[in-house]
Structures are given as C-alpha cells and as structure tokens.
Amino acid sequence: MDTLRVNGPRLCQSLAAMARFGATLKGGVRRLTLTGVDGAARDQFVAWARAAGLEVRVDGIGNIFCRRAGTDPDALPVGIGSHLDSQPSGGKYDGAYGVMAGLEVVRSLNDAGITTRAPLEIISWTNEEGSRFTPVMMGSGVAAGVFTLEHCLAQRDADGATVGEALRAIGYAGDAPAPRLGAYFEAHIEQGPILEAERKTIGVVQGALGQRWFDVVVTGQDAHAGPTPMASRQDALIGASRLVLEVNRIARSHPDEARGTVGALQVVPNSRNVVPGEVRLSVDLRSATDATLRAMVAALTACARVIETECRVAIAMQEVVYFPPSAFDRDLVGAVRAAAQALGFSHRDLVSGAGHDAVYVARVAPTAMIFIPCEGGISHNELESATPEDLEAGCNVLLQAALARAGVAQTQEALT
Amino acid sequence: MDTLRVNGPRLCQSLAAMARFGATLKGGVRRLTLTGVDGAARDQFVAWARAAGLEVRVDGIGNIFCRRAGTDPDALPVGIGSHLDSQPSGGKYDGAYGVMAGLEVVRSLNDAGITTRAPLEIISWTNEEGSRFTPVMMGSGVAAGVFTLEHCLAQRDADGATVGEALRAIGYAGDAPAPRLGAYFEAHIEQGPILEAERKTIGVVQGALGQRWFDVVVTGQDAHAGPTPMASRQDALIGASRLVLEVNRIARSHPDEARGTVGALQVVPNSRNVVPGEVRLSVDLRSATDATLRAMVAALTACARVIETECRVAIAMQEVVYFPPSAFDRDLVGAVRAAAQALGFSHRDLVSGAGHDAVYVARVAPTAMIFIPCEGGISHNELESATPEDLEAGCNVLLQAALARAGVAQTQEALT
Numbered sequence: 001m002d003t004l005r006v007n008g009p010r011l012c013q014s015l016a017a018m019a020r021f022g023a024t025l026k027g028g029v030r031r032l033t034l035t036g037v038d039g040a041a042r043d044q045f046v047a048w049a050r051a052a053g054l055e056v057r058v059d060g061i062g063n064i065f066c067r068r069a070g071t072d073p074d075a076l077p078v079g080i081g082s083h084l085d086s087q088p089s090g091g092k093y094d095g096a097y098g099v100m101a102g103l104e105v106v107r108s109l110n111d112a113g114i115t116t117r118a119p120l121e122i123i124s125w126t127n128e129e130g131s132r133f134t135p136v137m138m139g140s141g142v143a144a145g146v147f148t149l150e151h152c153l154a155q156r157d158a159d160g161a162t163v164g165e166a167l168r169a170i171g172y173a174g175d176a177p178a179p180r181l182g183a184y185f186e187a188h189i190e191q192g193p194i195l196e197a198e199r200k201t202i203g204v205v206q207g208a209l210g211q212r213w214f215d216v217v218v219t220g221q222d223a224h225a226g227p228t229p230m231a232s233r234q235d236a237l238i239g240a241s242r243l244v245l246e247v248n249r250i251a252r253s254h255p256d257e258a259r260g261t262v263g264a265l266q267v268v269p270n271s272r273n274v275v276p277g278e279v280r281l282s283v284d285l286r287s288a289t290d291a292t293l294r295a296m297v298a299a300l301t302a303c304a305r306v307i308e309t310e311c312r313v314a315i316a317m318q319e320v321v322y323f324p325p326s327a328f329d330r331d332l333v334g335a336v337r338a339a340a341q342a343l344g345f346s347h348r349d350l351v352s353g354a355g356h357d358a359v360y361v362a363r364v365a366p367t368a369m370i371f372i373p374c375e376g377g378i379s380h381n382e383l384e385s386a387t388p389e390d391l392e393a394g395c396n397v398l399l400q401a402a403l404a405r406a407g408v409a410q411t412q413e414a415l416t
Numbered sequence: 417m418d419t420l421r422v423n424g425p426r427l428c429q430s431l432a433a434m435a436r437f438g439a440t441l442k443g444g445v446r447r448l449t450l451t452g453v454d455g456a457a458r459d460q461f462v463a464w465a466r467a468a469g470l471e472v473r474v475d476g477i478g479n480i481f482c483r484r485a486g487t488d489p490d491a492l493p494v495g496i497g498s499h500l501d502s503q504p505s506g507g508k509y510d511g512a513y514g515v516m517a518g519l520e521v522v523r524s525l526n527d528a529g530i531t532t533r534a535p536l537e538i539i540s541w542t543n544e545e546g547s548r549f550t551p552v553m554m555g556s557g558v559a560a561g562v563f564t565l566e567h568c569l570a571q572r573d574a575d576g577a578t579v580g581e582a583l584r585a586i587g588y589a590g591d592a593p594a595p596r597l598g599a600y601f602e603a604h605i606e607q608g609p610i611l612e613a614e615r616k617t618i619g620v621v622q623g624a625l626g627q628r629w630f631d632v633v634v635t636g637q638d639a640h641a642g643p644t645p646m647a648s649r650q651d652a653l654i655g656a657s658r659l660v661l662e663v664n665r666i667a668r669s670h671p672d673e674a675r676g677t678v679g680a681l682q683v684v685p686n687s688r689n690v691v692p693g694e695v696r697l698s699v700d701l702r703s704a705t706d707a708t709l710r711a712m713v714a715a716l717t718a719c720a721r722v723i724e725t726e727c728r729v730a731i732a733m734q735e736v737v738y739f740p741p742s743a744f745d746r747d748l749v750g751a752v753r754a755a756a757q758a759l760g761f762s763h764r765d766l767v768s769g770a771g772h773d774a775v776y777v778a779r780v781a782p783t784a785m786i787f788i789p790c791e792g793g794i795s796h797n798e799l800e801s802a803t804p805e806d807l808e809a810g811c812n813v814l815l816q817a818a819l820a821r822a823g824v825a826q827t828q829e830a831l832t
Contacts, residue, residue: 089685192643209642213688224795225677225700226625226769227608230668232793237678238664241657248654252646261641262653263688265681269505272629272679272698273770274796282688284641353642354689377648379640380690 001408002342004112006399008392011104015391018044018084018100019092028382029092033085033127033138034062034163039170041084045099045124052106054122058174060149062126062167063139065179068106070119071409076182078116078406079365080105080398081123083139083357088131091384093189093374093391099124101187101395105402117407121179125357126172132157133166140357143178144364181365183332183405186358187398188369189386193377194350201393202340202347203371204333208359209257209286209351210293210325216243216304220313222269222277233275237267239313240279246303247283250296257351258296259286283317288325288351326359329366332405336368339400345393370397417824418758420528422815424808427520431807434460434500434516435508444798445508449501449543449554450478450579455586457500461515461540468522470538474590476565478542478583479555481595484522486535487825492598494532494822495781496521496814497539499555499773504547507800509605509790509807515540517603517811521818533823537595541773542588548573549582556773559594560780597781599748599821602774603814604785605802609793610766617809618756618763619787622749624775625673625702625767626709626741632659632720636729638685638693649691653683655729656695662719663699666712673767674712675702699733704741704767742775745782748821752784755816761809786813 021041022031031038042064046056054066067077082098102122109116125143130136133155141147153164167173190196195203220236244262251260261284268278283300287293304315340347350371352359358369372394375385437457438447447454458480462472470482483493498514518538525532541559546552549571557563569580583589606612611619636652660678667676677700684694699716703709720731756763766787768775774785788810791801 190643191640192645193639193648194643194645197648211642221792221794222797223793224607224770225675225679226627226702226771227606227610227795228675228769228793229608229610229673230664230671230675232609232613235664235677237660237681241660244653244657245661248646248651255646257645259641259644259646261651261689261691263641263683263690263692264686265653265683266686267679267681270680270682273677273700274679275677276679284689286642353644354640355642377639377644378637379643381638 001403004108004399006104006108006392006395008388010107011100011391011395012388014100014103015092015096018096022086024382026382028384029086029090030088031084031086032088032132033129034132034166034170036170038085039172042124042172045084048103049122052103052110054106057176058172059176059178060174061139061142061152062172062174063143063178064124065176066122068120070116070406072117075118076180077119077121078402079121079123079181079184080402081125082186082188083125083128085127085129087129087380089382091379091381093384093386094191094379095128097189097391098187101398104395105399108399112411114411115409116403117409118182120402120406121181128357133163137355137357137360140360144360146360184358184361184365184367185398185402186356186369187394188356188371189374189379190371190377191354191374191379195371195373196375196377198348199346200348201345201372201390202397203350204337204340204347205328205369205371206333206349206351207325207327208355209259209288209353210290211321211323212285212293212297212319213321214283215318215320216281216283217316218243218279218313220277223275225273225275228275234312235275236279236313237276239307239311239315240265240281242307242311243304243315246300250299254287254292254296257288258292259353260296286353290325323355326362328362328368332366332368335401335404336370336397339397339404343396343400345397370394417819420524420815422520422524422808422811424804426523427516427807427811428804430516430519431508431512434512438502440798442798444800445502445506446504447500447502448504448548449545450548450582450586452586454501455588458540458588461500464519465538468519468526470522473592474588475592475594476590477555477558477568478588478590479559479594480540481592482538484536486532486822488533491534492596493535493537494818495537495539495597495600496818497541498602498604499541499544501543501545503545503796505798507795507797509800509802510607510795511544513605513807514603517814520811521815524815528827530827531825532819533825534598536818536822537597544773549579553771553773553776556776560776562776600774600777600781600783601814601818602772602785603810604772604787605790605795606787606793607770607790607795611787611789612791612793614764615762616764617761617788617806618813619766620749620753620756620763621744621766621768621785621787623741623743623767624771625675625704625769626706627737627739628701628709628713628735629737630699631734631736632697632699633732634659634695634729636693639691641689641691644691650728651691652695652729653692655723655727655731656681656697658723658727659720659731662716666715670703670708670712673704674708675769676712702769706741739771742778744778744784748782748784751817751820752786752813755813755820759812759816761813786810
C-alpha cells in the first residue's frame with residue numbers, strides 16, 4: 001500500500017470542473033450555500049460519487065454522505081470531507097479541495113482494487129462559510145450536536161428565505177441519519193502564509209485556535225468639525241483608533257499563535273465634516289489556549305478603561321462568539337505526520353487559526369486535518385491559488401492516513 | 417436709534433413657525449434644499465417679507481432678495497441673510513436664524529417708522545448645506561462669481577434630478593439679477609462650544625478658517641484573520657488608525673484655531689474575520705492661516721511615509737477641497753463689536769471654523785458675521801438649541817450694526 005498514489009491530474013480536473021459552478025470573472029467562485037449553483041455543484045458531486053460506486057445519503061440539514069463499503073460490518077466508517085459552499089467572493093480550493101480529495105481517494109482505491117476494512121464516508125457538509133445563513137459550520141455543527149436541526153432549518157437569509165426552504169428548493173432536504181464516524185480527516189488549504197513562507201508541503205494540524213469575538217461600541221459626541229476646538233471634542237473615532245492599535249499590540253505581545261483583528265468598523269454619522277459621535281467595531285481574538293484568551297481580554301478591557309478616560313468616550317464591549325481552543329486526536333494527527341514523513345514531504349506542525357468543519361466533528365469523533373500551502377496565504381478571495389503538486393501531495397497524505405486508519409482488507413491483486 | 421430694540425418674542429415665533437417646515441420627531445428639521453418642504457418654507461418667508469412691505473425678487477439659482485427701500489437712490493443695499501435649507505438631520509437655528517433675524521430687523525424698523533439711507537436687502541441663499549446637491553454654499557457662490565450658474569443648475573442629486581429641475585418644480589427658478597451689496601451681515605449660531613463655555617453672548621467673527629480636505633486611501637492586503645500571523649499582516653486599518661491619531665495630534669500641536677478631523681472612514685471588505693485590505697478616509701484640516709495649513713499638510717505627509725514603512729501599507733492622499741482662510745471687513749467687524757459693546761453684551765472675537773454664505777459674499781462685498789451661543793456647541797443635529805435671550809441679543813446687534821452701516825434717514829417721530 002505504501003506505493004499507492006492518487007491521480008494528481010484527475011484531482012485537479014475535478015477541482016477545475018467543480019470551480020465552474022459559480023465561477024467568477026476573476027477566476028474565483030461565488031457558490032453561496034443552498035443556492036441554485038450550490039445545488040448544481042452538489043448534483044455533480046453526487047453523480048461522481050455514484051459513478052465511483054458510493055452509496056449516497058442526505059441528512060436533515062443537507063449534509064451529503066457517500067459510503068464506500070468496507071469488509072468489517074462492525075467497523076465505524078472513516079470520514080473524509082469538507083464543504084462545497086464558498087464565500088461571496090471565494091476561491092476554488094477553500095472547502096472544495098477537501099471534498100474532491102476524498103473523491104480522489106476513493107477513485108484511486110477503485111483503480112487499485114483495494115477494499116478497506118472499515119467503510120469510507122466521503123462527506124460534503126452544508127454551509128461551512130456562513131455567508132448566506134448563520135451560524136457558520138452549520139452542517140457539521142448539527143451532526144456534532146452543537147446546534148439543533150430545528151434551529152438551523154429556521155434560520156433566514158437576508159431575503160427572508162429559511163434554510164429549510166432553501167434545502168427543499170434544491171432537493172437536499174434529506175432524512176438519512178448522520179453516520180457515527182470512527183475517524184475524520186479533512187484536507188484544506190492553509191489559508192495562511194506559514195507553509196509557503198517556510199517552504200513546507202504539508203501542515204500537520206494539531207487543533208484550532210480558540211476564538212472570542214466582541215462587538216464594541218465607542219460613544220462620543222457628534223460635533224461640527226469646523227467650529228469645535230480640538231480640546232472640546234469627544235471624538236469616537238479617536239477612541240476607536242486607539243482601541244484598534246491596542247488589539248494589535250496585545251496580540252503581538254502574545255506571539256505564540258495569538259491573533260487580534262479589527263475587521264469591521266463603522267463610523268456614525270460618517271460625514272467628512274462631522275466629528276464622529278459613534279464607532280461600532282468588531283474585535284476577533286484567537287489563541288491556542290484559554291489562558292491566553294483570558295489574558296488578552298483582560299488587557300483589552302483595561303485599555304478600554306484608559307481610552308474612555310483619556311478620550312472622554314464610553315466603550316461598551318459585548319462578547320458575541322466563543323469557540324474554545326480545540327485539540328485534534330493524537331493518534332490521527334500522528335497518522336498524518338507519519339504519512340507525510342513516509343511520502344517524503346517536508347512538513348511542520350500547525351494550529352489552525354480558522355474554524356473548520358473538523359473543529360465540530362472533533363467533538364464527536366477522532367479528527368485530524370491536513371493543510372497544504374496556498375499562494376501568498378490568500379483565501380476567502382477569488383485569487384486563492386494552490387499548486388498541482390501541493391494539491392496532489394496533500395491528497396496522497398490523506399490517502400495514506402485514511403488507509404492507515406481504515407485498514408486494508410484486500411487488493412484486487414491478492415484476489416487474482 | 418440707540419434705544420431701538422427688536423421684538424424678541426416675535427423673532428422666536430418666526431423661528432418656531434419656520435421650524436414646522438420639515439419638523440422631525442426629535443425636534444429638529446429636515447429641510448433639504450429645493451425639496452417641496454423647502455419650497456413651502458420659502459413661500460412662507462416670501463409671504464412674511466411681502467407683508468412687511470419688502471419687494472421680493474428671485475435670481476437664477478433661487479436666491480431670494482427682499483428689498484426695503486432707502487432714501488438714497490445711489491446707495492448700495494446693506495444685505496442681511498443666511499439660508500433656509502437644512503442638513504438631513506438638522507436643527508431649527510442653523511441658517512434659519514440669520515434669515516428670520518433679518519426679517520425681524522425689518523419688522524422692528526417698520527414698527528418704529530424708521531427709514532434707512534441705504535436700502536436693506538434681506539436674503540435667503542440657496543443650498544448652503546450641500547446635503548442634496550453639491551457644491552455647498554451654492555447660491556452665495558453663484559452670486560459671488562465662484563461658480564457659474566450653468567454649472568450649478570446642471571448638478572444632480574442622488575436620484576438624478578438637477579438643480580434646475582428642482583428650482584422649477586418649487587417655483588424658484590427666477591431671472592432677477594443678484595444685487596450688488598454695499599455690505600453684508602449674517603447672524604448665525606456659533607455651532608461650536610466657545611461662547612457657551614466662556615459665557616459670552618456675542619461672537620464678533622473675524623473671518624473663517626481656511627480648509628484643506630483630502631481623500632485618503634490606505635492599501636494593505638486582505639487576509640483571513642485566523643490563519644494569518646500578526647507579523648505577516650499588511651493591515652490597512654492599522655495604518656488608517658495611526659493616521660487618524662496623527663491628524664488629531666498634528667491639529668493639537670497647532671493650538672491656535674487649528675482643527676484636524678477624520679469624519680468619514682470605510683473599511684474594505686469590512687468583514688469581522690478578514691484583515692482589512694483597504695481603508696478609505698477623509699481628512700479635514702482647518703486653520704486661520706495658510707502657513708499653518710501648509711505645515712499641517714507637510715506633517716501629515718511625513719507621518720504617512722513613516723506609517724507606510726512601519727505598517728507595510730501604501731497611503732495615497734488626494735486634495736479635494738481648498739477654501740483659503742478669509743478675513744471679514746475690518747469696518748463691519750468693528751460695527752458688530754461696537755454694537756455688542758453699546759448694547760452691554762459680553763462678547764469676544766472668534767474665527768468661524770465652518771463655511772458660511774458670508775465667506776463667499778466676502779469676496780464681493782464688505783462682510784461681517786455675528787455669532788450667538790448654541791447649547792453644548794451642538795449643530796448639524798436635531799438637538800440644536802439656542803436661548804431666546806441669545807437669539808434676541810444677536811438680532812439686536814444685527815439691527816444696530818446694520819443701522820450703523822445703512823444710516824438712519826428719518827423716523828416717523830421726526831415726521832410727525
């Protein structure tokens with residue numbers, strides 16, 4: 001089995017064919033979850049899965065499970081998957097790579113006439129991105145028992161359509177149960193710059209950073225920019241700008257995988273000649289440990305109190321999201337590392353800074369992830385790019401790690 | 417004449433009646449220029465002017481001139497005015513006070529049977545605010561030869577309607593020439609906190625701050641907030657936040673009537689978990705001297721270069737507006753100060769931080785302004801407020817200063 005390899009060109013062809021669903025002029029993908037174009041992409045995936053001999057079922061939230069039977073009727077399946085939905089201006093690889101890599105693993109096993117002991121389950125999770133419906137990672141979250149099905153089916157998009165309606169409209173309101181998994185592997189582009197910068201082919205993902213998100217409102221007082229002397233002002237944007245810089249400073253003061261980002265900021269009234277009376281902004285803090293997250297929040301809160309006094313503004317911070325730091329399964333992470341090693345790929349351990357379906361699946365099944373480099377670390381962007389060599393390498397690691405977990409029962413050669 | 421006073425309660429009644437045109441639930445005014453409600457307010461003003469015996473003409477840009485004849489056929493008229501249009505969420509006093517004060521001056525002279533040597537011209541200028549159509553101070557700008565009539569008539573609002581169409585729709589596309597003025601007085605709320613803070617009743621306005629406005633684009637690189645280490649980022653919002661603080665610092669380092677404001681700021685893509693790749697912001701610098709404006713721009717440009725290097729972003733600054741500092745007429749300013757003094761009102765010299773119709777009129781006629789306090793310095797806001805006492809005081813100063821300039825020819829008492 002050690003010499004078995006996936007068909008890299010076929011994998012790239014699958015990715016290219018999938019990228020035509022929702023293709024954008026700039027070479028990216030706009031495939032919002034449960035839209036018509038997502039339905040068409042799902043139909044293509046299902047057709048390919050059936051052609052590869054897989055048994056396809058759909059659960060209540062529209063997750064697609066494609067089973068390749070094993071020889072051991074009692075063995076729990078080894079899941080391989082990711083998601084097919086994209087950001088509004090997304091790329092060809094975020095999500096689709098993990099699903100197409102799972103399909104390529106199956107096709108390669110078919111080509112080689114290999115049957116595994118445990119079944120394989122190639123999975124496409126519904127609505128990982130959360131761009132049309134919240135919460136993000138909806139399908140894996142329902143499967144992992146994080147969200148109830150009823151809650152998610154009732155969520156509405158900006159036009160008022162519910163998830164349930166959207167699922168029915170594209171024919172993916174299923175009723176199959178989500179299978180219990182014995183293991184779960186997800187291959188994904190890194191969405192960051194580390195592998196490329198360090199010229200490593202494989203990221204062996206240890207787990208995911210914890211996240212604490214805040215909505216912050218800085219309140220000052222509107223004033224006419226002309227007649228209001230500097231000393232009289234209560235400029236909310238001055239307070240907000242100081243807070244933005246503090247978020248950055250605090251994250252940098254915890255260099256070990258700590259992140260701090262203000263990604264969204266709105267000024268009120270946002271008029272050229274009015275001193276801003278209010279600024280609303282988001283704060284996204286991430287770290288591998290809850291202790292660091294707590295320290296970052298405490299530091300930010302203390303800074304906010306100083307800014308309130310010095311800038312004569314009020315700062316209200318409300319926590320809106322908390323994802324605890326998550327650690328993947330030691331054995332499965334070891335299988336990924338061993339596969340990369342055996343295949344001769346340069347590799348390094350990484351912690352995922354982003355959320356992935358794997359983070360929820362890890363709550364109910366042993367889980368690991370495989371990262372490959374993406375150009376410039378760019379993702380959630382139409383320019384997202386990965387090399388054929390890296391795509392193939394990650395898929396070979398996936399194949400070997402999954403085989404190590406599922407076990408090889410028999411090969412065609414052995415039978416003939 | 418020194419004992420002549422305006423009728424304060426009548427002035428306040430006029431202001432209250434005018435504030436019903438476009439009244440908002442929060443007690444402010446929404447009277448965008450050349451809308452139906454502006455037309456109704458104009459009709460009311462014209463009716464009052466005619467009832468006071470004034471001869472009403474409208475020029476090509478819709479400025480309303482209401483003449484009270486003098487005894488000297490060769491004397492140029494003394495203009496008194498301001499504007500009736502408001503900000504989208506404006507107050508009852510910004511602009512309307514100057515027009516209603518002019519009307520009250522005329523009514524008081526009528527009551528006292530006083531005829532002036534030079535005619536008086538009570539003026540309502542079109543579109544001072546610039547909220548619906550740009551440029552701001554359109555009517556006074558046309559009258560002063562800053563803009564051509566044709567250019568202004570062709571300007572469009574957000575719905576595509578032109579100024580010319582809007583003028584015709586409300587019946588204010590006139591053809592009278594704008595009169596040449598021998599002097600111009602404008603009474604206005606301060607729109608800043610200085611008079612209130614120093615408990616002065618009258619601001620003797622020396623002129624207006626010069627203004628230099630810039631559009632700034634800070635360009636970094638979008639990146640996923642999770643997987644992108646802090647050291648790898650090119651966060652446009654970090655660069656922008658530093659620039660916001662530098663604008664503030666630079667203005668404070670020139671304490672003598674220097675102002676620096678970032679009032680508008682947009683983040684792209686403005687998503688909670690994306691490191692901002694671009695920030696667009698406005699910079700508004702003001703000072704009483706061009707030398708200080710130049711020094712502020714030089715300091716800001718130097719800061720931008722440092723920020724570019726330290727934050728790995730690019731900063732493009734484009735100057736979009738320049739109003740030179742303007743000085744009002746020494747004799748007319750003296751007349752205002754003398755009137756305040758003679759009436760026993762506390763007063764101080766001020767420089768206007770905002771633009772006013774008077775700034776354009778000053779290019780073609782001797783001009784002065786009278787400021788009165790407004791509560792909390794708040795303006796361009798529905799909460800705008802001024803006391804009856806201050807409104808009356810400013811109007812009495814206006815009356816005396818205008819009489820000093822126009823000259824008293826005869827009184828009813830003298831005739832009887």
